[in-house]
Amino acid sequence: MRTHPPSRKIIAVLAAALLATGVAACGNSDTGGSGGSGGDDGTITLGFSQVGAESGWRTANTTSIKEAATEAGIELKFDDAQQKQENQIKAIRNFIQQKVDVIAFSPKVESGWDTVLKEAKDAKIPVILTDRAVDSADKSLYKTFLGSDFVKEGRLAGEWLVEQEKAATGPVNIVELQGTTGSAPANDRKKGFAEAIGANPNLKIIASQSGDFTRAGGKQVMEQFLKANPKIDVLFAHNDDMGLGALEAITAAGKVPGKDIKIITVDAVKDGMQALADGKFNFIAECSPLLGPQLMDLVKKVKNGETVPARIETQETTFTQEQAKEALPNRKY
Numbered sequence: 001m002r003t004h005p006p007s008r009k010i011i012a013v014l015a016a017a018l019l020a021t022g023v024a025a026c027g028n029s030d031t032g033g034s035g036g037s038g039g040d041d042g043t044i045t046l047g048f049s050q051v052g053a054e055s056g057w058r059t060a061n062t063t064s065i066k067e068a069a070t071e072a073g074i075e076l077k078f079d080d081a082q083q084k085q086e087n088q089i090k091a092i093r094n095f096i097q098q099k100v101d102v103i104a105f106s107p108k109v110e111s112g113w114d115t116v117l118k119e120a121k122d123a124k125i126p127v128i129l130t131d132r133a134v135d136s137a138d139k140s141l142y143k144t145f146l147g148s149d150f151v152k153e154g155r156l157a158g159e160w161l162v163e164q165e166k167a168a169t170g171p172v173n174i175v176e177l178q179g180t181t182g183s184a185p186a187n188d189r190k191k192g193f194a195e196a197i198g199a200n201p202n203l204k205i206i207a208s209q210s211g212d213f214t215r216a217g218g219k220q221v222m223e224q225f226l227k228a229n230p231k232i233d234v235l236f237a238h239n240d241d242m243g244l245g246a247l248e249a250i251t252a253a254g255k256v257p258g259k260d261i262k263i264i265t266v267d268a269v270k271d272g273m274q275a276l277a278d279g280k281f282n283f284i285a286e287c288s289p290l291l292g293p294q295l296m297d298l299v300k301k302v303k304n305g306e307t308v309p310a311r312i313e314t315q316e317t318t319f320t321q322e323q324a325k326e327a328l329p330n331r332k333y
Contacts, residue, residue: 044303045075046296047095049105051132052083054180054213055241056269060333061106061131061289068292074299083180083212085109089116096123102299104128109182110135117141126302130291132184139310143302146294146312150188153285156318157189157236157264158196160283161203164262168202172233175225176208177218177246179238185287186210189238189266206232211242218245226253237265240272240284247280258282268319270331276324284324286316289333 046069050062062078069076077100079091085108095103096119103125107113113134118141120127127142134142165172174197179186190208197203207225211217218237225232226249235250237243243265250257257263257280265272268286275281291314301308319327 047100049091064292072296106131151192154189154192158193174234177211177237177242215245218242222246222249240267
């Protein structure tokens with residue numbers, strides 16, 4: 001039996017359906033599809049390069065950015081650099097190629113960004129720095145910085161310790177777990193803490209090493225500190241996660257965290273606040289990860305050509321053990 005070829009009308013319908021399917025499949029991944037500047041509907045497209053997922057703080061930061069973009073009606077092309085600067089540079093170049101409206105990123109380290117930021121500037125795509133700064137001498141390469149005053153965080157931690165140890169008549173031995181080497185928070189928190197404890201000559205940093213902002217790194221380095229230094233009175237960790245890792249090492253060494261060794265950290269994520277409320281930490285300087293709403297507001301402003309401040313700081317506080325108990329029930333991260 002001879003079959004008749006499909007009519008032209010049926011072929012046209014099938015072709016239209018295939019075309020529609022192909023269009024719908026573009027750009028579904030977090031890192032974006034074929035690009036384009038916001039589209040014809042006026043939607044703003046933001047390319048965001050996150051440094052990684054190294055801590056509870058970073059996870060909360062990512063969630064805040066994704067939720068805020070959805071709430072603001074901004075199309076987000078999100079990239080996780082997995083703790084590698086080269087991945088961030090590649091992501092930014094991809095965003096430029098895709099012709100996004102605005103690029104934002106949290107740089108892994110301070111140095112090495114001028115070339116790619118110049119490429120974004122030449123493409124007339126404004127850049128916003130979030131959470132971490134860069135050390136570029138050319139401030140025209142980015143529109144603004146949104147984040148914390150890391151020096152202040154370190155200083156607040158040090159000032160609390162100075163007050164606690166004001167009656168000390170002998171040396172108070174401090175070990176320091178630094179964040180990622182070369183990163184703005186590690187450099188600045190170290191600086192602020194050192195400046196503050198300089199007010200009391202009894203306060204001595206006897207060891208300082210990077211734990212790379214991770215719980216595993218904090219545990220490993222703290223184990224080394226404990227083996228090399230028989231008398232440790234205080235730990236200053238540049239974030240909660242390293243402090244939590246160090247807490248495990250301190251407990252395993254037969255010491256009581258929060259008593260035998262005072263623990264001071266930065267961030268105030270839920271796990272850190274719980275350790276503080278439980279008496280295992282002694283003091284936390286807050287560093288809020290909930291930058292999403294402020295970032296989306298800035299994205300809209302720079303896209304519209306509005307002038308924004310060169311630096312916008314988040315509002316933060318500090319917590320003692322009693323204050324942590326009060327704050328925990330309503331903690332968002």
